[in-house]
Amino acid sequence: MVARLLLQLFILLLFAPLPLGVINKTKALFAGRNGPPLLQPYYDLLRLWRKGFVFSRTTTWVFLAGPVVGLAVPLLAVQLIPFGGLSAPVSFEGDLILFVYLFALSRFFTAVAALDTGSSFEGMGAVREVTFSCLAEPTIFFALLVLARGADGLSLGALLGPHLAGQWQGEGGAALGLILVCLFVVLLVENSRIPFDDPNTHLELTMVHEVMVLDHSGPAFGMILYGAAMKLMVLSALLVRIALPLQTGSLILDLVLFLCGLFVLAVLIGVVESTMARLRLPRVPQVLVGTTLLSIFALVLVLR
Amino acid sequence: MATLLLLTVILINFFTLGSARLVACIRAVAVQGALLALLPVVTHGVNGHSLLLGAGALLFKGLFIPWLLLRAIREVRIRREVEPFIGFVATLILGSLVTAGAFIFADFLPLAAEHHEGLYVPTALATMFSGFLLLITRRKAITQVLGYLVLENGIFIFAVLLSAALPLMVEAGVLLDLLVGIFVMGIVLNQISREFSTLNTERLTALKE
Numbered sequence: 001m002v003a004r005l006l007l008q009l010f011i012l013l014l015f016a017p018l019p020l021g022v023i024n025k026t027k028a029l030f031a032g033r034n035g036p037p038l039l040q041p042y043y044d045l046l047r048l049w050r051k052g053f054v055f056s057r058t059t060t061w062v063f064l065a066g067p068v069v070g071l072a073v074p075l076l077a078v079q080l081i082p083f084g085g086l087s088a089p090v091s092f093e094g095d096l097i098l099f100v101y102l103f104a105l106s107r108f109f110t111a112v113a114a115l116d117t118g119s120s121f122e123g124m125g126a127v128r129e130v131t132f133s134c135l136a137e138p139t140i141f142f143a144l145l146v147l148a149r150g151a152d153g154l155s156l157g158a159l160l161g162p163h164l165a166g167q168w169q170g171e172g173g174a175a176l177g178l179i180l181v182c183l184f185v186v187l188l189v190e191n192s193r194i195p196f197d198d199p200n201t202h203l204e205l206t207m208v209h210e211v212m213v214l215d216h217s218g219p220a221f222g223m224i225l226y227g228a229a230m231k232l233m234v235l236s237a238l239l240v241r242i243a244l245p246l247q248t249g250s251l252i253l254d255l256v257l258f259l260c261g262l263f264v265l266a267v268l269i270g271v272v273e274s275t276m277a278r279l280r281l282p283r284v285p286q287v288l289v290g291t292t293l294l295s296i297f298a299l300v301l302v303l304r
Numbered sequence: 305m306a307t308l309l310l311l312t313v314i315l316i317n318f319f320t321l322g323s324a325r326l327v328a329c330i331r332a333v334a335v336q337g338a339l340l341a342l343l344p345v346v347t348h349g350v351n352g353h354s355l356l357l358g359a360g361a362l363l364f365k366g367l368f369i370p371w372l373l374l375r376a377i378r379e380v381r382i383r384r385e386v387e388p389f390i391g392f393v394a395t396l397i398l399g400s401l402v403t404a405g406a407f408i409f410a411d412f413l414p415l416a417a418e419h420h421e422g423l424y425v426p427t428a429l430a431t432m433f434s435g436f437l438l439l440i441t442r443r444k445a446i447t448q449v450l451g452y453l454v455l456e457n458g459i460f461i462f463a464v465l466l467s468a469a470l471p472l473m474v475e476a477g478v479l480l481d482l483l484v485g486i487f488v489m490g491i492v493l494n495q496i497s498r499e500f501s502t503l504n505t506e507r508l509t510a511l512k513e
Contacts, residue, residue: 174311289393290322293400297314300404304411 026270066113084258337365432458
Protein backbone atom coordinates (compact mmCIF):
# COMPACT_ATOMS: atom_id res chain seq x y z
CA MET A 1 0.00 0.00 0.00
CA VAL A 2 2.64 2.53 1.08
CA ALA A 3 5.00 1.21 -1.58
CA ARG A 4 2.34 1.66 -4.26
CA LEU A 5 1.64 5.15 -2.96
CA LEU A 6 5.30 6.09 -3.14
CA LEU A 7 5.71 4.52 -6.59
CA GLN A 8 2.77 6.56 -7.93
CA LEU A 9 4.25 9.75 -6.45
CA PHE A 10 7.70 8.92 -7.83
CA ILE A 11 6.36 8.37 -11.37
CA LEU A 12 4.38 11.59 -11.22
CA LEU A 13 7.24 13.72 -9.87
CA LEU A 14 9.76 12.27 -12.29
CA PHE A 15 7.77 12.31 -15.54
CA ALA A 16 5.40 15.27 -15.07
CA PRO A 17 7.39 17.93 -17.00
CA LEU A 18 8.20 15.52 -19.86
CA PRO A 19 4.84 15.81 -21.75
CA LEU A 20 5.35 19.59 -21.89
CA GLY A 21 8.69 19.03 -23.57
CA VAL A 22 7.07 16.64 -26.05
CA ILE A 23 4.31 19.16 -26.82
CA ASN A 24 6.85 21.93 -27.44
CA LYS A 25 8.98 19.65 -29.62
CA THR A 26 5.93 18.68 -31.71
CA LYS A 27 4.99 22.32 -32.16
CA ALA A 28 8.58 23.13 -33.18
CA LEU A 29 8.55 20.28 -35.73
CA PHE A 30 5.34 21.64 -37.25
CA ALA A 31 6.86 25.11 -37.49
CA GLY A 32 10.06 23.75 -39.02
CA ARG A 33 12.22 24.82 -36.09
CA ASN A 34 14.61 22.78 -34.00
CA GLY A 35 12.84 23.83 -30.84
CA PRO A 36 13.98 23.67 -27.24
CA PRO A 37 15.46 20.37 -26.01
CA LEU A 38 13.05 17.73 -24.71
CA LEU A 39 14.20 18.30 -21.13
CA GLN A 40 13.80 22.10 -21.25
CA PRO A 41 10.88 22.13 -18.73
CA TYR A 42 13.21 20.44 -16.19
CA TYR A 43 15.92 23.06 -16.79
CA ASP A 44 13.33 25.82 -16.39
CA LEU A 45 12.20 24.42 -13.06
CA LEU A 46 15.81 24.15 -11.87
CA ARG A 47 16.57 27.72 -12.93
CA LEU A 48 13.49 29.07 -11.15
CA TRP A 49 14.33 27.09 -8.01
CA ARG A 50 17.73 28.81 -7.71
CA LYS A 51 16.24 32.31 -7.85
CA GLY A 52 14.94 34.30 -4.88
CA PHE A 53 11.39 35.21 -3.88
CA VAL A 54 10.05 38.69 -4.67
CA PHE A 55 6.91 39.67 -2.78
CA SER A 56 4.87 42.78 -3.37
CA ARG A 57 4.17 44.71 -0.15
CA THR A 58 0.41 44.62 -0.80
CA THR A 59 0.22 40.83 -0.75
CA THR A 60 -0.56 38.60 2.23
CA TRP A 61 -0.03 34.90 3.00
CA VAL A 62 -2.77 34.06 0.47
CA PHE A 63 -0.35 35.01 -2.30
CA LEU A 64 2.00 32.19 -1.31
CA ALA A 65 -0.84 29.75 -0.56
CA GLY A 66 -1.79 29.71 -4.26
CA PRO A 67 1.40 28.00 -5.53
CA VAL A 68 1.63 25.71 -2.48
CA VAL A 69 -1.93 24.39 -2.91
CA GLY A 70 -1.36 24.19 -6.66
CA LEU A 71 1.60 21.92 -6.01
CA ALA A 72 -0.05 19.82 -3.29
CA VAL A 73 -3.36 19.09 -5.02
CA PRO A 74 -2.03 17.00 -7.94
CA LEU A 75 0.05 15.01 -5.44
CA LEU A 76 -3.17 14.11 -3.60
CA ALA A 77 -5.31 13.63 -6.70
CA VAL A 78 -2.84 11.25 -8.29
CA GLN A 79 -3.42 8.71 -5.51
CA LEU A 80 -7.04 8.27 -6.64
CA ILE A 81 -6.33 7.47 -10.25
CA PRO A 82 -4.93 4.32 -11.87
CA PHE A 83 -1.79 4.89 -13.94
CA GLY A 84 -2.42 2.67 -16.92
CA GLY A 85 -2.54 -0.90 -15.69
CA LEU A 86 -1.36 -0.01 -12.16
CA SER A 87 -4.37 0.17 -9.87
CA ALA A 88 -5.08 3.29 -7.83
CA PRO A 89 -3.33 3.30 -4.41
CA VAL A 90 -6.27 4.93 -2.58
CA SER A 91 -9.80 4.11 -3.58
CA PHE A 92 -13.17 4.52 -1.88
CA GLU A 93 -16.79 4.93 -2.93
CA GLY A 94 -17.46 8.37 -4.39
CA ASP A 95 -13.84 9.47 -4.66
CA LEU A 96 -14.56 10.79 -8.16
CA ILE A 97 -16.24 13.83 -6.59
CA LEU A 98 -13.17 14.42 -4.43
CA PHE A 99 -11.01 14.11 -7.55
CA VAL A 100 -12.93 16.81 -9.43
CA TYR A 101 -13.15 19.18 -6.46
CA LEU A 102 -9.50 18.83 -5.50
CA PHE A 103 -8.72 20.58 -8.76
CA ALA A 104 -11.46 23.11 -8.04
CA LEU A 105 -9.70 23.79 -4.71
CA SER A 106 -6.39 24.48 -6.42
CA ARG A 107 -8.14 26.73 -8.93
CA PHE A 108 -9.80 28.63 -6.08
CA PHE A 109 -6.46 29.28 -4.41
CA THR A 110 -4.78 30.30 -7.67
CA ALA A 111 -7.62 32.75 -8.34
CA VAL A 112 -7.53 34.11 -4.80
CA ALA A 113 -3.75 34.54 -4.98
CA ALA A 114 -4.25 36.45 -8.24
CA LEU A 115 -6.87 38.71 -6.63
CA ASP A 116 -4.56 39.24 -3.64
CA THR A 117 -2.11 41.21 -5.78
CA GLY A 118 -4.77 43.86 -6.45
CA SER A 119 -3.84 44.06 -10.13
CA SER A 120 -6.82 44.56 -12.43
CA PHE A 121 -5.28 42.34 -15.10
CA GLU A 122 -4.94 39.43 -12.71
CA GLY A 123 -8.54 39.86 -11.61
CA MET A 124 -9.59 39.65 -15.24
CA GLY A 125 -7.62 36.47 -15.75
CA ALA A 126 -9.12 34.95 -12.60
CA VAL A 127 -12.64 35.74 -13.83
CA ARG A 128 -11.98 34.08 -17.17
CA GLU A 129 -10.36 31.00 -15.68
CA VAL A 130 -13.19 30.46 -13.20
CA THR A 131 -15.85 30.97 -15.88
CA PHE A 132 -14.29 28.46 -18.23
CA SER A 133 -13.76 25.80 -15.62
CA CYS A 134 -17.27 26.14 -14.21
CA LEU A 135 -18.53 25.49 -17.74
CA ALA A 136 -16.19 22.52 -18.11
CA GLU A 137 -17.33 20.91 -14.85
CA PRO A 138 -20.68 19.48 -16.08
CA THR A 139 -18.84 17.79 -18.95
CA ILE A 140 -16.51 15.97 -16.52
CA PHE A 141 -19.38 14.84 -14.33
CA PHE A 142 -21.52 13.57 -17.20
CA ALA A 143 -18.48 11.74 -18.60
CA LEU A 144 -17.85 10.15 -15.19
CA LEU A 145 -21.56 9.19 -15.01
CA VAL A 146 -21.22 7.42 -18.36
CA LEU A 147 -18.25 5.51 -16.96
CA ALA A 148 -20.11 4.76 -13.72
CA ARG A 149 -23.00 3.23 -15.67
CA GLY A 150 -20.73 0.45 -16.94
CA ALA A 151 -18.80 -0.04 -13.69
CA ASP A 152 -19.77 -1.85 -10.50
CA GLY A 153 -18.71 0.86 -8.06
CA LEU A 154 -18.43 4.59 -7.65
CA SER A 155 -14.69 4.93 -7.09
CA LEU A 156 -12.33 6.05 -9.84
CA GLY A 157 -10.48 2.76 -9.48
CA ALA A 158 -13.68 0.83 -10.26
CA LEU A 159 -14.73 3.24 -13.02
CA LEU A 160 -11.43 2.80 -14.81
CA GLY A 161 -11.19 -0.90 -14.14
CA PRO A 162 -10.35 -3.65 -16.64
CA HIS A 163 -14.00 -3.95 -17.76
CA LEU A 164 -13.41 -0.94 -20.06
CA ALA A 165 -11.81 -3.18 -22.69
CA GLY A 166 -15.02 -5.19 -22.99
CA GLN A 167 -17.10 -2.04 -23.06
CA TRP A 168 -15.18 -0.70 -26.05
CA GLN A 169 -16.12 -3.74 -28.12
CA GLY A 170 -19.74 -3.89 -26.97
CA GLU A 171 -22.65 -1.47 -27.16
CA GLY A 172 -21.02 1.19 -24.99
CA GLY A 173 -18.09 1.76 -27.36
CA ALA A 174 -19.73 4.69 -29.10
CA ALA A 175 -20.50 6.42 -25.80
CA LEU A 176 -16.92 5.88 -24.64
CA GLY A 177 -15.64 7.45 -27.87
CA LEU A 178 -17.87 10.47 -27.31
CA ILE A 179 -16.75 11.05 -23.72
CA LEU A 180 -13.13 10.58 -24.80
CA VAL A 181 -13.54 13.54 -27.16
CA CYS A 182 -15.30 15.56 -24.43
CA LEU A 183 -12.60 14.79 -21.87
CA PHE A 184 -9.90 15.78 -24.37
CA VAL A 185 -11.54 19.19 -24.75
CA VAL A 186 -11.74 19.48 -20.96
CA LEU A 187 -8.06 18.57 -20.75
CA LEU A 188 -7.23 21.41 -23.15
CA VAL A 189 -9.38 23.89 -21.19
CA GLU A 190 -8.16 22.87 -17.75
CA ASN A 191 -4.52 23.04 -18.74
CA SER A 192 -4.98 26.30 -20.66
CA ARG A 193 -3.80 25.04 -24.01
CA ILE A 194 -4.67 26.33 -27.50
CA PRO A 195 -7.49 26.66 -28.76
CA PHE A 196 -8.81 27.89 -25.41
CA ASP A 197 -5.80 29.70 -24.01
CA ASP A 198 -2.28 30.19 -25.24
CA PRO A 199 0.45 29.29 -22.73
CA ASN A 200 3.00 31.35 -24.67
CA THR A 201 1.07 34.57 -25.04
CA HIS A 202 2.44 37.66 -23.35
CA LEU A 203 -0.28 40.23 -23.95
CA GLU A 204 -2.28 40.77 -20.78
CA LEU A 205 -5.58 41.40 -22.54
CA THR A 206 -5.58 38.02 -24.24
CA MET A 207 -4.13 35.89 -21.47
CA VAL A 208 -6.24 33.66 -19.27
CA HIS A 209 -4.19 31.42 -17.03
CA GLU A 210 -0.81 33.10 -17.53
CA VAL A 211 -2.07 36.48 -16.39
CA MET A 212 -3.11 35.05 -13.01
CA VAL A 213 0.44 33.99 -12.21
CA LEU A 214 2.11 37.11 -13.60
CA ASP A 215 3.24 38.40 -10.20
CA HIS A 216 4.72 35.14 -8.96
CA SER A 217 8.46 34.80 -9.31
CA GLY A 218 11.33 32.46 -8.53
CA PRO A 219 10.52 29.26 -6.60
CA ALA A 220 6.83 30.22 -6.27
CA PHE A 221 6.50 30.44 -10.03
CA GLY A 222 8.42 27.17 -10.34
CA MET A 223 5.89 25.55 -8.00
CA ILE A 224 3.06 26.81 -10.19
CA LEU A 225 4.71 25.45 -13.34
CA TYR A 226 5.45 22.11 -11.70
CA GLY A 227 1.89 21.90 -10.32
CA ALA A 228 0.45 22.69 -13.76
CA ALA A 229 2.65 20.01 -15.38
CA MET A 230 1.50 17.45 -12.81
CA LYS A 231 -2.14 18.44 -13.33
CA LEU A 232 -1.68 17.87 -17.06
CA MET A 233 -0.22 14.43 -16.36
CA VAL A 234 -2.96 13.41 -13.89
CA LEU A 235 -5.77 14.43 -16.25
CA SER A 236 -3.92 12.79 -19.15
CA ALA A 237 -3.72 9.59 -17.11
CA LEU A 238 -7.52 9.57 -16.97
CA LEU A 239 -7.73 9.84 -20.77
CA VAL A 240 -4.97 7.33 -21.43
CA ARG A 241 -6.66 4.82 -19.16
CA ILE A 242 -10.02 5.15 -20.95
CA ALA A 243 -8.45 4.98 -24.40
CA LEU A 244 -6.02 2.17 -23.60
CA PRO A 245 -7.61 -0.18 -21.03
CA LEU A 246 -5.01 -2.92 -21.48
CA GLN A 247 -3.66 -4.78 -18.50
CA THR A 248 -0.74 -7.13 -18.94
CA GLY A 249 -0.19 -7.98 -15.28
CA SER A 250 3.51 -7.17 -15.32
CA LEU A 251 4.35 -3.92 -13.53
CA ILE A 252 7.11 -2.77 -15.89
CA LEU A 253 5.16 -3.54 -19.06
CA ASP A 254 2.05 -1.73 -17.77
CA LEU A 255 4.16 1.27 -16.88
CA VAL A 256 5.85 1.39 -20.29
CA LEU A 257 2.46 1.10 -21.98
CA PHE A 258 1.11 3.94 -19.87
CA LEU A 259 4.08 6.17 -20.67
CA CYS A 260 3.66 5.42 -24.39
CA GLY A 261 0.00 6.44 -24.13
CA LEU A 262 1.05 9.63 -22.39
CA PHE A 263 3.58 10.34 -25.13
CA VAL A 264 0.97 9.85 -27.88
CA LEU A 265 -1.46 12.13 -26.07
CA ALA A 266 1.22 14.83 -25.71
CA VAL A 267 1.97 14.59 -29.45
CA LEU A 268 -1.77 14.87 -30.13
CA ILE A 269 -2.00 18.03 -28.03
CA GLY A 270 1.01 19.42 -29.92
CA VAL A 271 -0.69 18.67 -33.25
CA VAL A 272 -3.91 20.37 -32.11
CA GLU A 273 -1.93 23.39 -30.95
CA SER A 274 -0.04 23.68 -34.23
CA THR A 275 -3.02 23.24 -36.53
CA MET A 276 -5.70 25.26 -34.75
CA ALA A 277 -6.03 28.96 -34.17
CA ARG A 278 -7.12 30.24 -30.80
CA LEU A 279 -10.87 30.61 -30.38
CA ARG A 280 -12.34 34.03 -29.75
CA LEU A 281 -13.31 34.41 -26.07
CA PRO A 282 -17.11 34.39 -26.64
CA ARG A 283 -16.73 31.16 -28.65
CA VAL A 284 -15.16 29.26 -25.74
CA PRO A 285 -18.37 28.96 -23.64
CA GLN A 286 -20.21 27.83 -26.78
CA VAL A 287 -17.73 25.02 -27.34
CA LEU A 288 -17.92 23.99 -23.68
CA VAL A 289 -21.73 23.93 -23.74
CA GLY A 290 -21.40 21.82 -26.88
CA THR A 291 -19.18 19.26 -25.14
CA THR A 292 -21.59 19.17 -22.19
CA LEU A 293 -24.41 18.33 -24.58
CA LEU A 294 -22.26 15.68 -26.25
CA SER A 295 -21.57 14.02 -22.92
CA ILE A 296 -25.28 14.15 -22.02
CA PHE A 297 -25.96 12.49 -25.35
CA ALA A 298 -23.40 9.79 -24.50
CA LEU A 299 -25.24 9.28 -21.21
CA VAL A 300 -28.54 8.87 -23.09
CA LEU A 301 -26.85 6.25 -25.27
CA VAL A 302 -25.68 4.14 -22.33
CA LEU A 303 -28.91 4.58 -20.36
CA ARG A 304 -30.95 3.29 -23.27
CA MET B 305 -21.17 -0.22 -38.59
CA ALA B 306 -24.70 1.10 -39.00
CA THR B 307 -24.60 2.36 -35.40
CA LEU B 308 -21.42 4.30 -36.14
CA LEU B 309 -22.97 5.85 -39.26
CA LEU B 310 -26.09 6.90 -37.40
CA LEU B 311 -24.07 8.37 -34.52
CA THR B 312 -22.08 10.45 -37.00
CA VAL B 313 -25.35 11.62 -38.51
CA ILE B 314 -26.52 12.83 -35.08
CA LEU B 315 -23.20 14.58 -34.45
CA ILE B 316 -23.54 16.38 -37.78
CA ASN B 317 -27.03 17.47 -36.68
CA PHE B 318 -25.47 19.09 -33.62
CA PHE B 319 -22.79 20.72 -35.73
CA THR B 320 -25.24 22.32 -38.16
CA LEU B 321 -27.35 23.55 -35.25
CA GLY B 322 -24.37 25.18 -33.55
CA SER B 323 -22.32 26.54 -36.42
CA ALA B 324 -22.65 30.02 -37.86
CA ARG B 325 -20.51 29.48 -40.95
CA LEU B 326 -22.71 28.69 -43.94
CA VAL B 327 -20.04 26.98 -46.04
CA ALA B 328 -19.16 24.64 -43.18
CA CYS B 329 -22.87 23.92 -42.63
CA ILE B 330 -23.42 23.07 -46.29
CA ARG B 331 -20.37 20.80 -46.31
CA ALA B 332 -21.57 19.08 -43.13
CA VAL B 333 -25.01 18.42 -44.63
CA ALA B 334 -23.33 17.12 -47.79
CA VAL B 335 -21.27 14.69 -45.68
CA GLN B 336 -24.45 13.67 -43.89
CA GLY B 337 -26.12 12.92 -47.20
CA ALA B 338 -23.11 10.93 -48.42
CA LEU B 339 -23.05 8.90 -45.17
CA LEU B 340 -26.74 8.17 -45.53
CA ALA B 341 -26.04 6.91 -49.04
CA LEU B 342 -24.00 4.13 -47.41
CA LEU B 343 -26.86 3.23 -45.09
CA PRO B 344 -29.03 1.11 -47.48
CA VAL B 345 -25.99 -0.96 -48.48
CA VAL B 346 -24.95 -1.47 -44.84
CA THR B 347 -28.48 -2.38 -43.74
CA HIS B 348 -29.70 -4.58 -46.56
CA GLY B 349 -26.44 -5.89 -47.99
CA VAL B 350 -25.20 -5.41 -51.54
CA ASN B 351 -28.05 -5.87 -54.02
CA GLY B 352 -29.42 -3.94 -56.96
CA HIS B 353 -32.10 -2.12 -55.05
CA SER B 354 -29.92 -0.86 -52.20
CA LEU B 355 -27.08 0.08 -54.55
CA LEU B 356 -29.44 2.12 -56.69
CA LEU B 357 -30.89 3.81 -53.62
CA GLY B 358 -27.40 4.58 -52.29
CA ALA B 359 -26.15 5.89 -55.63
CA GLY B 360 -29.20 8.13 -56.01
CA ALA B 361 -28.76 9.53 -52.51
CA LEU B 362 -25.02 10.11 -53.02
CA LEU B 363 -25.57 11.85 -56.33
CA PHE B 364 -28.35 14.17 -55.16
CA LYS B 365 -27.77 14.66 -51.42
CA GLY B 366 -24.00 14.33 -51.38
CA LEU B 367 -22.93 16.10 -54.56
CA PHE B 368 -25.51 17.89 -56.68
CA ILE B 369 -27.59 19.80 -54.12
CA PRO B 370 -24.56 20.95 -52.05
CA TRP B 371 -22.94 22.13 -55.27
CA LEU B 372 -26.07 24.11 -56.11
CA LEU B 373 -26.14 25.64 -52.63
CA LEU B 374 -22.44 26.53 -52.66
CA ARG B 375 -22.92 28.20 -56.03
CA ALA B 376 -25.93 30.06 -54.68
CA ILE B 377 -24.05 31.52 -51.72
CA ARG B 378 -21.18 32.49 -53.99
CA GLU B 379 -23.61 34.46 -56.09
CA VAL B 380 -25.38 36.21 -53.24
CA ARG B 381 -22.12 36.66 -51.28
CA ILE B 382 -23.05 35.72 -47.74
CA ARG B 383 -20.77 33.82 -45.42
CA ARG B 384 -22.43 33.46 -42.04
CA GLU B 385 -25.80 33.37 -40.38
CA VAL B 386 -26.14 36.49 -38.25
CA GLU B 387 -28.58 36.75 -35.36
CA PRO B 388 -30.83 33.73 -35.67
CA PHE B 389 -34.24 34.02 -33.97
CA ILE B 390 -32.94 31.83 -31.16
CA GLY B 391 -29.21 31.95 -30.32
CA PHE B 392 -26.80 29.20 -31.34
CA VAL B 393 -26.26 27.85 -27.84
CA ALA B 394 -30.00 27.85 -27.19
CA THR B 395 -30.68 25.98 -30.45
CA LEU B 396 -27.97 23.48 -29.53
CA ILE B 397 -29.58 22.86 -26.15
CA LEU B 398 -33.01 22.56 -27.77
CA GLY B 399 -31.52 20.19 -30.34
CA SER B 400 -30.04 17.91 -27.70
CA LEU B 401 -33.28 17.96 -25.68
CA VAL B 402 -35.14 16.98 -28.83
CA THR B 403 -32.59 14.23 -29.53
CA ALA B 404 -32.94 12.85 -26.02
CA GLY B 405 -36.71 13.09 -26.44
CA ALA B 406 -36.50 11.16 -29.71
CA PHE B 407 -34.57 8.38 -27.97
CA ILE B 408 -37.18 8.12 -25.21
CA PHE B 409 -40.10 8.42 -27.61
CA ALA B 410 -38.74 5.71 -29.93
CA ASP B 411 -38.89 3.20 -27.08
CA PHE B 412 -42.63 3.71 -26.73
CA LEU B 413 -43.44 3.34 -30.41
CA PRO B 414 -45.21 0.11 -31.45
CA LEU B 415 -42.48 -0.96 -33.86
CA ALA B 416 -41.73 -4.28 -35.49
CA ALA B 417 -39.52 -6.34 -33.19
CA GLU B 418 -36.44 -6.13 -35.43
CA HIS B 419 -36.56 -2.31 -35.42
CA HIS B 420 -36.59 -1.96 -31.66
CA GLU B 421 -32.86 -2.55 -31.35
CA GLY B 422 -30.43 -0.28 -33.14
CA LEU B 423 -30.49 3.47 -33.56
CA TYR B 424 -32.50 3.79 -36.77
CA VAL B 425 -35.82 5.08 -35.44
CA PRO B 426 -34.43 7.48 -32.78
CA THR B 427 -31.88 8.86 -35.24
CA ALA B 428 -34.55 9.37 -37.89
CA LEU B 429 -36.75 11.23 -35.42
CA ALA B 430 -33.88 13.29 -34.03
CA THR B 431 -32.69 14.27 -37.51
CA MET B 432 -36.19 15.29 -38.56
CA PHE B 433 -36.62 17.42 -35.45
CA SER B 434 -33.20 19.03 -35.96
CA GLY B 435 -34.26 19.90 -39.50
CA PHE B 436 -37.43 21.48 -38.11
CA LEU B 437 -35.37 23.48 -35.63
CA LEU B 438 -33.09 24.78 -38.39
CA LEU B 439 -36.12 25.72 -40.47
CA ILE B 440 -37.79 27.56 -37.61
CA THR B 441 -34.90 29.38 -35.97
CA ARG B 442 -32.85 30.78 -38.83
CA ARG B 443 -33.40 33.98 -40.72
CA LYS B 444 -31.46 33.37 -43.89
CA ALA B 445 -33.29 31.56 -46.65
CA ILE B 446 -30.27 29.40 -47.39
CA THR B 447 -30.09 27.96 -43.87
CA GLN B 448 -33.78 27.20 -44.13
CA VAL B 449 -33.06 25.22 -47.28
CA LEU B 450 -30.41 23.34 -45.26
CA GLY B 451 -33.02 22.64 -42.58
CA TYR B 452 -35.30 21.23 -45.26
CA LEU B 453 -32.45 18.99 -46.44
CA VAL B 454 -31.74 17.72 -42.92
CA LEU B 455 -35.46 17.04 -42.48
CA GLU B 456 -35.42 14.99 -45.68
CA ASN B 457 -32.37 13.09 -44.46
CA GLY B 458 -34.38 12.04 -41.40
CA ILE B 459 -37.20 10.79 -43.60
CA PHE B 460 -34.62 8.92 -45.68
CA ILE B 461 -33.43 6.99 -42.61
CA PHE B 462 -37.02 5.90 -42.01
CA ALA B 463 -37.32 4.93 -45.66
CA VAL B 464 -34.21 2.75 -45.44
CA LEU B 465 -35.95 0.65 -42.80
CA LEU B 466 -38.89 0.17 -45.14
CA SER B 467 -36.98 -0.02 -48.39
CA ALA B 468 -37.56 -3.77 -48.73
CA ALA B 469 -41.28 -3.10 -48.91
CA LEU B 470 -41.19 0.25 -50.66
CA PRO B 471 -41.03 0.32 -54.45
CA LEU B 472 -38.10 2.17 -55.98
CA MET B 473 -40.41 4.57 -57.80
CA VAL B 474 -41.49 6.12 -54.48
CA GLU B 475 -37.87 6.78 -53.52
CA ALA B 476 -37.13 8.27 -56.90
CA GLY B 477 -40.22 10.45 -56.56
CA VAL B 478 -39.06 11.74 -53.17
CA LEU B 479 -35.60 12.61 -54.50
CA LEU B 480 -37.13 14.35 -57.49
CA ASP B 481 -39.45 16.33 -55.21
CA LEU B 482 -36.48 17.38 -53.13
CA LEU B 483 -34.54 18.48 -56.19
CA VAL B 484 -37.44 20.51 -57.55
CA GLY B 485 -37.91 22.03 -54.09
CA ILE B 486 -34.26 23.10 -53.96
CA PHE B 487 -34.48 24.53 -57.48
CA VAL B 488 -37.53 26.58 -56.58
CA MET B 489 -35.83 27.79 -53.40
CA GLY B 490 -32.74 28.73 -55.40
CA ILE B 491 -34.85 30.89 -57.69
CA VAL B 492 -36.65 32.40 -54.69
CA LEU B 493 -33.26 33.11 -53.08
CA ASN B 494 -32.12 35.04 -56.10
CA GLN B 495 -35.38 36.94 -56.23
CA ILE B 496 -35.19 37.90 -52.55
CA SER B 497 -31.61 39.06 -52.81
CA ARG B 498 -32.35 41.08 -55.94
CA GLU B 499 -35.42 42.69 -54.39
CA PHE B 500 -34.10 43.55 -50.91
CA SER B 501 -30.32 43.09 -51.34
CA THR B 502 -30.41 40.74 -48.33
CA LEU B 503 -31.52 37.17 -47.75
CA ASN B 504 -33.53 37.69 -44.58
CA THR B 505 -36.87 36.02 -45.05
CA GLU B 506 -38.51 38.17 -42.42
CA ARG B 507 -38.66 40.95 -44.99
CA LEU B 508 -41.23 38.81 -46.79
CA THR B 509 -43.61 38.86 -43.85
CA ALA B 510 -44.43 42.56 -44.20
CA LEU B 511 -47.15 43.41 -46.71
CA LYS B 512 -46.70 46.29 -49.09
CA GLU B 513 -49.19 49.11 -48.89
